[in-house]
Amino acid sequence: MDQALTPPGVAVAVRDLRLALPHGGDRPNAVDGVSFDLLAGEILCLVGESGSGKSMCAHALMGLLPKAVTVAGGSIRLGQTDLLAQDAAGWRDTRGRRIAMVFQEPMTALNPLMRIGDQMAEMFEAHGLLTPRERRARAVALAREVGLPDPEGIVRAYPHQLSGGQRQRAMIAMALALEPAILVADEPTTALDVTTQAQILKLIRDLQRRRNMAVLFITHDFGVVTDIADRVLVLRQGRVVEEGPAAAVLGAPREAYTQALLAAVPAMNPPARPAPDGPKTIEVAGLSKTYVTGGGWWRAPRTVAAARDVSFALRRGETLGLVGESGSGKSSVARLVMRLIEPDLGTVRLGDTDLTRLNGEGLRQARSRIQMVFQDPFASLNPRRTVGQIITDGPVAHGVSRFDAMERAVRLLALVGLDARALERFPHEFSGGQRQRIGIARALALEPEVLVADEAVSALDVSVQAQVLTLLEDLKARFGLSMLFITHDLRVAAQICDRIAVMRRGEIVELKTAAELFANPEHPYTRDLLAAVPGRARDAA
Structure with a gap:
């Protein structure tokens, strides 16, 4: 068999990948001799602590390594192509068309000055595909495929006008625009709440099955791994510690490091705690805050109730x-309690002091x-x-x-x-x-x-x-x-x-x-x- 080709059924073959850190780093290599296969039609989860090298592996697959990190050895083969040997023109052709990426924070990955539809259409324009009219129609179709509400309206919106979950769906739509065979997802649900996270995980799984994509999913959340992974690769300080089917790695991990990671996952059974009986340190009563945004000659302003008659007490300890x-x-209430934003109604008492009545030196x-x-x-x-x-x-x-x-x-x-x-x-x-x-x-x-x-x-x-x-x-x-x-x-x-x-x-x-x-x-x-x-x-x- 020609060694320059990826084996049958393998979407990407990574062999002895070594990525060198600049002089003075905490170790010589960010990634040190990592080898793995990403199979066609599977979801492979890379897990490990911060600094384990999992995101570096993802960025190497996309040719997006930081300038200070250099390839010290190894290969990444996609079909007949060694990705690491490509020039800039080769990477431009590969990205989006053959392999695409979804980043952790869509607000920093999306252009805040461009409408969502224009950013989707830009994918086709960069590769010289479709007419302007066809690009717009395809953007609406992609928005619909990833479950965005009102696709025609969403493509005319700017990123700041979308929720976090909607922005992540838009990022997934852009990644899928050119129908790549491989999707790299780098912590795509870390910043999302549990219900939105569940929706995004289901969306990625459904799209992966529908399109028979290979997905490399980077995460530190073992709950996410349980829900989405076919196989798991555990990294520690740039090296592979354990690899295997998800059920085996999660259910019966062989290595002490994997066992320690799983033991650190918080359980869903709260420990028994004695009821605090100390004096009240904070007492919040009837706290309310409404934001008014937008509005103009032709539009009524939009009101959002960040807090409505919120009341609770917090005891010492x-x-x-x-x-x-x-x-x-929840974050608005925290900022109201801190007096970082002003309440419309209600009181926040810190012991005997009403914080809502203080100003200047007293505050x-x-x-x-x-x-x-x-x-x-x-x-x-x-x-x-x-x-x-x-x-x-x-x-x-x-x-x-x-x-x-x-x-x-x-x-x-x-x-x-x-x-x-x-x-x-x-x-x-x-x-x-x-x-x-x-x-x-x-x-x-x-x-x-x-x-x-x-x-x-x-x-x-x-x-x-x-x-x-x-x-x-x-x-x-x-x-x-x-x-x-x-x-x-x-x-x-x-x-x-x-x-x-x-x-x-x-x-x-x-x-x-x-x-x-x-x-x-x-x-x-x-x-x-x-x-x-x-x-x-x-x-x-």
Whole structure:
């Protein structure tokens, strides 16, 4: 058999792939001797922790490696073509036509200045296919195929006018435009809520079967792997640790690393927790906020109720979870509680203080008692300031001496598992999990009574996520913190929350202890959310 051809039934053959990191990296190769076959008509999941090399493999298949990463050896064969030996013209012909990619964050992958239909039509134009009229008709047909509502209207819309799930469907439509044989999906559902995630996973599976595509699916979510994978390839520090049919790898993993990854996945059975009986630290009553957008000479303004008569109390030492789909209002409530946005109605009491009545210096002083940990620590940490400056700025602004603030920063870094050498480094020098630990240290520097965590672990892989959740639990017990925990991941909510409030369209539709909510959900919306959690079948087994 001609060794230059991929074997029969194999869509892509990767052999001894080695991708070199620049000098000074944490290891010589991002990918070190990886070999695998992606079979025609199958879904192969690449899984592993952040930095395992799974996304680098995907980008190598697309010829989209960062400039600092170089191919040090190996081959990627697609039919008679070694993709790694192609020139720029060869890659232009390959991308979209033979192999296409769906990225993790469609808002950054889509052009914000172009209508959705024009971006779909651009695929045909780049390859010299179809007339302008035919391109427009094909864009509408693609929008319809991926289940977008009102396809004729969607193709005239801009990306910001679509929801997250709709933007991801548009990205999938663009990837399928030229009917490629291979689809690479790099964490395409990580940022989506559970119901939208379930819809996108079903869409990818249905399209894959309908078109008999090969799909390389990159994810750190083992629930997703359970629902979608035919085979699984586990990577660790650039090397293959384990490979096999999904049922075998998930049900009886051979390697200790795979076993540890699976053990880190939060279970759907909340642990028994004593009911917090401390004093109320936060009391929210009748909180409402309506956004008014658009409008003009010919259009009425659009109103969106981000919060409708929201009421709850948070006790000392308690973690209250806010869960719901994107757009349910949970992050808006967190920002209302922090006074980052102004409520239309209602009150937020922090102990005896009504935060909604404070302004100026009074509000600034009160904010030292309630601090926030954001979803993306890279975006919320100033890249031009050292970790030491980032952690000490808050205390210094509230009258703590620079010396005392730095001593406090050293203690906090030790508490979150980092040593004092981190003080002189910048955020980009840390991993995602380490940056989130720095964000937690910054939030604790003002010794707050309440911590608001807004999707604080949603972007982390399962092992780092487990470490951060354990850290938050330990810190809460150590300092007697109350925590308002916003998440779309019900597995995470089950593990860390004492009580859970389910939000839908700005309203709390159900509020119970975590154990009661998972054992006996009463509202139909809560039952739908729980049913949509990926990997439920594996939990039941």
